Ligand code: FES
């Protein structure tokens with residue numbers, strides 16, 4: 001089946017099985033390896049991408065379902081000003097240890113901040129509760145998002 | 157202690173940027189040209205003999221290139237434990253065996269052009285099993301009537317108690333003083349057993365390996381490992397490929413926690429690649445990680461103490477029974493640590509006995525797991541001491557302060573209990589545990605809340621508990637690390653270390669150490685780590701060794717470079733070497749104020765006069781393993797009607813020597829704390845009656861998310877460890893030891909029931925309250 005969508009701001013068209021996981025398409029066809037696989041069952045968030053600005057697990061999303069949508073991965077997002085603020089904040093707060101979960105958390109943070117530019121602690125925790133991190137213990141990621149929302153005032 | 161420009165500063169993790177952008181590569185991100193994909197067939201039964209195996213249908217699946225099982229693979233006994241040679245774990249594993257010993261044991265593999273074909277092929281392998289009686293209860297493992305799990309030619313490489321005919325994978329006995337007399341002198345005897353359960357490391361990156369050939373036909377293995385040099389050695393031995401034909405590269409690693417200290421997948425990718433002269437790749441699914449990789453060893457710890465009315469302990473007996481599962485990986489050393497990292501903490505006890513046994517069962521295989529036995533030992537120890545403090549009417553913080561080991565003191569246990577061989581005696585150079593206890597108690601508000609049973613709502617009551625612990629810094633006399641450095645034209649330096657950054661930030665820490673010696677910003681150090689072709693040797697990232705031992709190698713190496721800089725500068729400046737010092741990327745003559753920047757020195761040596769490369773290498777071993785110390789406090793809110801114990805606040809105060817990078821050190825502690833809390837309260841392997849884990853997914857094996865965590869406070873209490881580079885000790889593991897006992901002690905404080913078993917789920921707490929009639 002022919003599937004077209006906007007990937008990181010560019011129109012893409014491919015002919016593939018619509019049931020293929022979006023994750024595999026992103027990694028294998030487009031070499032977007034910032035999208036990680038931690039569980040393959042929609043439980044860890046390492047594969048998070050934004051589909052029409054909503055956070056989604058690309059490992060349980062058939063590629064056919066994004067036909068006509070906008071898909072943003074870390075590789076597209078990292079070109080933005082907002083990303084730079086998040087990255088700075090994450091580095092400062094110690095939010096990155098092994099970094100395997102980090103792209104997923106950054107996408108979740110973007111989804112949150114674009115809804116609510118100055119979230120309180122509780123909403124941050126809830127917004128990232130679909131992402132697992134085994135290294136940091138989360139507090140430092142929560143701090144990172146807090147710093148980003150403060151320093152990035154006006155951007156979201 | 158000096159004015160440091162890098163040490164003690166939270167410089168940015170050097171890979172944070174590339175990790176955040178998703179650009180840095182993990183194993184699965186390597187573009188391997190046209191690989192064979194490997195899928196593995198696991199045993200569905202806990203204990204059986206393979207009567208017959210038919211791979212013909214699998215071989216016919218389109219795209220399948222190779223199917224391997226015991227019938228066509230060499231039989232080489234080895235251990236998958238990625239430890240130094242000779243490994244202290246028994247050689248009891250084969251790549252594929254005729255016998256399967258747990259649900260999840262490897263039966264066969266298929267290698268195919270696509271992942272799908274490989275998966276389809278393993279489904280078509282027909283296996284007929286002859287069921288053997290399974291053994292699930294470790295307490296019965298040594299019974300006469302128990303089924304035997306390893307009965308062939310398994311053996312140990314080191315002199316150690318190993319009796320597979322009794323399912324005994326390891327046994328340790330030490331003691332001194334006169335136990336009998338100690339118990340007789342006591343005013344009362346306290347005796348209890350405590351149990352800890354199976355757990356998965358849950359590194360978010362699953363185990364992944366790939367292999368390909370370089371242009372000269374050498375085998376390159378890129379793999380998610382904590383032990384690249386051990387991988388090379390073990391693959392070489394198991395597959396009989398010369399070491400010189402193998403290169404192991406460790407890319408970025410998505411967390412290890414001990415789970416990747418095992419050489420599980422590497423021999424498989426290497427074998428498939430070698431046989432087929434094609435690249436090969438294998439990625440474990442989460443389910444495979446749960447059922448087939450490694451776990452925390454479950455342990456039952458019985459503590460018996462003789463206690464005087466004032467709390468003095470006149471005798472202690474520690475008896476540990478550890479379930480190592482189907483294979484004996486780390487069976488001896490995790491067991492040893494349960495005593496070796498715990499008993500020295502109370503070094504004034506004169507009469508002591510430690511007896512530990514590791515036994516085989518038909519359950520998942522234990523392995524290294526952050527804390528490495530100390531976690532299991534401390535769960536027992538800290539609850540036991542809470543009981544004694546209460547019985548002798550003392551606040552536990554005072555009790556701990558009175559009895560813990562201090563600077564200038566030693567414990568005979570250090571010498572008696574090593575990891576795989578005798579330990580080394582050592583005197584404690586640095587211990588700020590009192591300060592940890594005081595500052596931790598202050599931060600959690602201990603004295604206002606302990607023992608108060610503050611009602612926090614209808615049927616809800618609060619309690620406070622605490623725990624102390626120590627760990628080690630590397631394995632003395634066994635671990636070795638090496639580093640080399642060279643200088644570039646612009647005054648920057650390449651630093652090559654065998655040390656393995658698995659997400660901990662060790663690349664950054666080691667760069668900080670080198671930069672400190674050379675008095676330059678950390679950005680001037682270019683780190684390359686863990687590539688067996690390019691970097692020198694290191695035993696790997698385990699045993700809390702990297703900062704202390706690999707850091708020691710880096711410091712030595714940088715000192716050598718410093719010396720060469722001074723020599724050259726003294727020629728260039730026509731000055732006495734003694735009057736020169738390094739300062740901000742320059743060598744300065746203290747007498748004249750004349751200076752020469754590093755880039756000029758580099759030019760001079762590379763192009764101008766008496767040319768040579770400024771370069772150095774150094775190795776480091778340790779003759780001691782200075783323990784870091786920690787005090788951890790939990791405030792818990794227990795719902796009496798449901799038994800749910802919710803941690804509302806958790807404080808850790810840690811003495812890890814001089815922290816090289818405080819933010820990274822705190823990150824190590826916090827990560828360990830959350831893992832520890834999650835393990836203490838909810839993570840669990842649930843087995844059915846046939847020994848199958850029924851919850852191998854995050855959906856059912858719950859680990860904490862950001863929504864579950866309490867307020868967490870981490871205090872780093874500086875001390876100075878004179879044996880370590882810049883005064884450092886370790887920090888990677890210790891934080892996981894306190895959460896479970898601190899929470900258990902807090903639950904007791906709240907509702908008056910002892911939790912002798914983890915995980916402390918609402919059902920279990922509720923049941924205990926029912927038993928004690930307190931709800
Ligand atoms: S890989 Fe998609 S949620 Fe875990």
Ligand code: FES
Nearest residue numbers: 098101133134135
């Ligand atoms: S930083 Fe390792 S999983 Fe989050």
